[in-house]
Amino acid sequence: MKQLALPFADEQIYTEEDFCPAASNAAAREWLAQPERWSHGRLVLWGAAGCGKTHLLHLWAKAHGAQIVQGATLGGLLRPTGPVAVDDAELVPEPRALLHLLNAAAEGGWPALLASRLPPMRMVYKLADLTSRLRAASAVEIRPPEDELLDLLLTRLAAQRQLYLSIPVRNLLLLHLPRAAYYYQEAIARMDRLALDRGARISRALTTEILAELLKDL
Numbered sequence: 001m002k003q004l005a006l007p008f009a010d011e012q013i014y015t016e017e018d019f020c021p022a023a024s025n026a027a028a029r030e031w032l033a034q035p036e037r038w039s040h041g042r043l044v045l046w047g048a049a050g051c052g053k054t055h056l057l058h059l060w061a062k063a064h065g066a067q068i069v070q071g072a073t074l075g076g077l078l079r080p081t082g083p084v085a086v087d088d089a090e091l092v093p094e095p096r097a098l099l100h101l102l103n104a105a106a107e108g109g110w111p112a113l114l115a116s117r118l119p120p121m122r123m124v125y126k127l128a129d130l131t132s133r134l135r136a137a138s139a140v141e142i143r144p145p146e147d148e149l150l151d152l153l154l155t156r157l158a159a160q161r162q163l164y165l166s167i168p169v170r171n172l173l174l175l176h177l178p179r180a181a182y183y184y185q186e187a188i189a190r191m192d193r194l195a196l197d198r199g200a201r202i203s204r205a206l207t208t209e210i211l212a213e214l215l216k217d218l
Helices: 023-032 053-064 095-108 128-136 147-160 167-176 181-198 204-216
Strands: 042-046 067-070 084-087 112-116 138-141
Touching (some): 023 042, 023 053, 023 138, 042 128, 053 084, 053 112, 084 095, 147 181, 167 204, 181 204
Parallel strands (some): 042 112, 042 138, 067 084, 084 112
């Protein structure tokens, strides 16, 4: 396989139009629409990688003018001046920084949204105060995507790049890709680039090649 110039999917832009509502994320959307219901003004949105947590977090942050903080880089004494959203909260390297952020948001009367692969009961820190605050927060899970959602996602991703996917190609992707939006985005991006690189149409053979390469990278 010829080496592709860009091995990863394009930078994600999170828009309302690109989000696929479904039963698996209905409860999450309902909770996000009602921050006044959140216990102590906090909500933990959790689920497996690629289930749509980050997309929903960005949509909520845009709707509420919230500051977005990346959990993996959170450190120091950050004091929000409005609603705050922490993505990948389970990756916070300085638990005390997260505790301070939650306390500061509460003092200011601002809602705090956390997205995590782990539910609050499994987010255990050496800081007992932080663990207790997370467990006292409201929490909602984004469940694994249903077949209809994955099919709709595939249709939207292909349409964005003006790609035609035959039924055999669609079936290959739906059968073999991990059930998470990221892998669908990555597969379509690689297929588009490889087809352009070779001046070829998207066939079963090209799709099989992309799947083998993508699954090898997992």
